[in-house]
Amino acid sequence: MNNSDVESDATLITRIIAGNAELYAEIMQRYESKLLRYVTYLIHDSNAARDVVQITFIKTYQNLQGFDTKYKFSSWIYRIAHNEAMNIIKSSSHYVDEDINNLPEARYEPTTADAIDNEILTTNVHECVSRLEPKYREVIQLVYFERMKYEEASDVLHIPTSTVGVWLSRAKTRLKRICEQKEVRR
Numbered sequence: 001m002n003n004s005d006v007e008s009d010a011t012l013i014t015r016i017i018a019g020n021a022e023l024y025a026e027i028m029q030r031y032e033s034k035l036l037r038y039v040t041y042l043i044h045d046s047n048a049a050r051d052v053v054q055i056t057f058i059k060t061y062q063n064l065q066g067f068d069t070k071y072k073f074s075s076w077i078y079r080i081a082h083n084e085a086m087n088i089i090k091s092s093s094h095y096v097d098e099d100i101n102n103l104p105e106a107r108y109e110p111t112t113a114d115a116i117d118n119e120i121l122t123t124n125v126h127e128c129v130s131r132l133e134p135k136y137r138e139v140i141q142l143v144y145f146e147r148m149k150y151e152e153a154s155d156v157l158h159i160p161t162s163t164v165g166v167w168l169s170r171a172k173t174r175l176k177r178i179c180e181q182k183e184v185r186r
Helices: 009-017 019-045 046-062 071-093 112-130 134-145 150-157 161-185
Strands: none
Touching: 009 019, 009 112, 019 046, 019 071, 019 134, 046 071, 071 134, 071 150, 112 134, 112 161, 134 150, 134 161, 150 161
16 A cells, blocks of 8 residues: 555645645545536536546546645645536536436445345436436536535535535435335336
């Protein structure tokens, strides 16, 4: 295990800024799958999501000098990814949810029964979440799937922490209604 495996983001960033640019690969490794999952949920196109993540890494690297290590790096890089994803959504007059079933999954080793139950649950939840308005879908994604605290989600979305709570509450209410309607139609 080398040193960068246990270093905090802030320490890595400080070392990268000091001239150790090859450590940026560690940052990319830490955040690539997380950002890809997040952006795919936002824009529902895995190819465009990969492009957004690459642009995010480029912009992050280019602006690393301006990052203040007193703040959380994760919130900063998620915000850059968020902005890039929103640019894609705004530039597209109608975005097709063609890749909603190909969303990246979290890595773990389930039992066979757990995997089957999880697949059914995941499919149903993803279908319901995909029907939420973007701001509610985004807050659900950050808090539940990315496991961010309200403060971190607040930083990413540039909204007050209390608004994160309000949106999350509204999202859960809408999500429940959507899932119930889905069950009725079956």
